[in-house]
Amino acid sequence: MDLFDAIAQRTSIRRFKDQPVPEEDIRRILDAGRLAPSANNTQPWSFLVLRDKALLANMAEAVRQQVDRMLPFAENEKQAQRLAAYKSNYYTFFEKAPVVIAAFMEAYDASANQLLARMGYSAEDIARLRPNPGLQSVAAAIEHMLLAAHALGYGSCWMTGPLVAQEAFEKILGYGREKFIAALLPLGVPDEKASSKPRKSLTEISRTVG
Numbered sequence: 004m005d006l007f008d009a010i011a012q013r014t015s016i017r018r019f020k021d022q023p024v025p026e027e028d029i030r031r032i033l034d035a036g037r038l039a040p041s042a043n044n045t046q047p048w049s050f051l052v053l054r055d056k057a058l059l060a061n062m063a064e065a066v067r068q069q070v071d072r073m074l075p076f077a078e079n080e081k082q083a084q085r086l087a088a089y090k091s092n093y094y095t096f097f098e099k100a101p102v103v104i105a106a107f108m109e110a111y112d113a114s115a116n117q118l119l120a121r122m123g124y125s126a127e128d129i130a131r132l133r134p135n136p137g138l139q140s141v142a143a144a145i146e147h148m149l150l151a152a153h154a155l156g157y158g159s160c161w162m163t164g165p166l167v168a169q170e171a172f173e174k175i176l177g178y179g180r181e182k183f184i185a186a187l188l189p190l191g192v193p194d195e196k197a198s199s200k201p202r203k204s205l206t207e208i209s210r211t212v213g
């Protein structure tokens with residue numbers, strides 16, 4: 004598939020057919036993530052392939068429980084309703100996918116940041132000057148995987164909503180504070196029509212200087 008076609012046609016898919024995804028296709032998708040650019044070629048990522056239905060149900064249940072804890076803090080009825088909708092779908096549909104890839108952000112040692120800190124820049128200043136190169140690297144890997152999945156005929160969705168339950172995921176999947184899940188990518192044969200979301204125009208978001 005032509006790269007520009009893949010970019011133009013990819014949409015988030017949230018419903019999947021009950022059809023397995025062959026190992027070889029998962030491997031090709033992971034490999035597309037592996038080949039992404041990264042800050043200083045540090046490749047600060049790792050990928051966990053989740054197929055176990057009970058485990059995914061456990062994770063989704065942890066998300067629902069966390070949303071329940073969040074609900075009393077909603078500012079108004081509208082926000083509460085939106086959260087309730089997230090609980091039943093937007094944050095939890097991953098449990099119905101045949102495969103979910105958890106994209107981890109591993110420890111990232113930014114030596115330039117350490118130098119800036121020694122020069123007296125605050126953590127806040129450094130975050131503004133160099134906004135999280137490690138996480139930007141993981142994001143590149145995630146987008147590579149979404150495009151690869153699309154090119155192979157699968158649907159997926161970049162999900163950070165479920166990460167409200169990251170602390171529960173640490174326990175369920177057995178990882179510590181040294182790394183964290185940057186996104187979940189449910190993966191499967193689409194069971195819904197692609198529907199393109201509107202985008203801002205190029206004139207609105209770009210300009211040329213000089």
Ligand SMILES: Cc1cc2nc3c(=O)[nH]c(=O)nc-3n(C[C@H](O)[C@H](O)[C@H](O)COP(=O)(O)O)c2cc1C
Binds near residue numbers: 014015092162163199
């Ligand atoms: C960082 C990030 C986090 C997202 N988190 C979620 C999520 O938790 N649940 C979900 O259903 N969609 C999630 N999305 C998908 C967006 O809603 C979607 O990309 C956007 O509406 C544009 O639609 P499209 O992907 O179909 O072009 C996320 C996308 C990004 C980039």
